[in-house]
Amino acid sequence: MTKLAPIALATAFVSILGLAAPPAFGQAAPRQAPVTRAEVQLSFAPVVRRAAPAVVNVYGARVEQVRNPFFEDPIFRRFFGDRGGGSGPRREEVARSLGSGVIADASGLVITNNHVIDGMTEVKIAFADRREFEVEILLRDPRTDLAVLKIKEPPRDLAVLALGDSDGLEVGDLVLAIGNPFGVGQTVTQGIVSALARTQVGVSDYQSFVQTDAAINPGNSGGALVDMAGRLVGINTAIFSRSGGSHGIGFAIPTAMVRLVLDSARNGSQVVRRPWFGATLQPVTAELVESLGLTRPAGALIVSTVANSPAARAGLKPGDLVTAVDGQAVDEPDSFGYRFGIRPLGGAASLTITRERRSMTVSVPLERAPEGPRDAEKMTGPSPFQGATVATLSPALAEEVRVPHRSEGVVVTIVEPGSPAQQIGLRPGDVVLGVNGAEIKTPRELQQATAQRARLWRFQIDRQGQVINSMTGG
Structure with a gap:
């Protein structure tokens, strides 16, 4: 049965050699990153050398109190008593998690998946050269399945992977996935961008994933998806799989969202600060296409707005159809949530809407949702x-x-x-x-x-x- 699976296990890399004409005897073949279609026949090694040192393994652990299973047996309890008020003696067990991370800041910030370190109380990272370092957890964001770690004593030779422009990706672009599938060791796999803005993946609230056919397996969670310039364009997060292994359908969180989470951590926030829209949206169904004057189902339809929210103050009404955010097309509510959610606080976002079959532009302020007394x-x-x-x-x-x-x-x-x-x-x-x-x-x-x-x-x-x-x- 096909299922969607997070891919926590570990991160690492091996170089991939392409095919090229053999060099003359005794001479070393020159290497360079592929820039033209013909050069794809050369080697990805220069890209790997640039990116691999900034990808690390992430190890998480927590101690759990586990009850002896014999005390679940009523016959055992009948003869030996129900000690400890029914709980029985407990023993300690260590739960572990293994995944990957990417060094994204010279100060020692590491970005990884939240599910890699979820529930863990002790986290360490290991470099490709086997050096290990203790880290602290700066920020967990389950809504994006991202987390930010900080190396407590970063080395001087810290490698950093530059963030690329995930919005500049096109279907067919070559990419490399760096990770440690099944714990076998450093591995690099190569593929293309298979699709963009994938929703309905279900591993986070903000869904607009980069899909790739580069082999991604358990252990790649939190690892890097890099372009041919050696820049980070995504954090490998999940796979579609029937067996738990790669079937050529992997998903990565785009760096536009990664950048937002990193900026929150740099600013000392323990939560990601994102703008509040204040409206309920629904997708456009085939039945609504004709009544909305559309040629195909596309956009996010406003169902209701919250009083005094940014959406309400901007004059948006139920029945308005949002089709773009700052010029970026919106096909469904998940797509809108991602596009609006990655906008920085302050200023305004320009929304293209259709109202009564007429197109117009509305400016919506980018501000945080107001807090109130929780009285928990x-x-x-x-x-x-x-x-x-x-x-x-x-x-x-x-x-x-x-x-x-x-x-x-x-x-x-x-x-x-x-x-x-x-x-x-x-x-x-x-x-x-x-x-x-x-x-x-x-x-x-x-x-x-x-x-x-x-x-x-x-x-x-x-x-x-x-x-x-x-x-x-x-």
């Missing part, structure tokens, strides 16, 4: 929400936990494993609207509404824009 509270007492942490919804929090913008309700941010909240199916990102007929606007109101036992609990939640009415016994 962990639910206790006899209610089915016990074990959930909820907070007052604000535009900034809605962006952070990835929920559609609402002006009311409280959002679930944490659900403890095994808690009553988890047992009734509550999930992080659920917005609680009401309980037993009482409207809920703050965490305190939810705590008060569930403070007393009830024979039956009726509650209403909004899950990704869909309102769900549920009930459970007291």
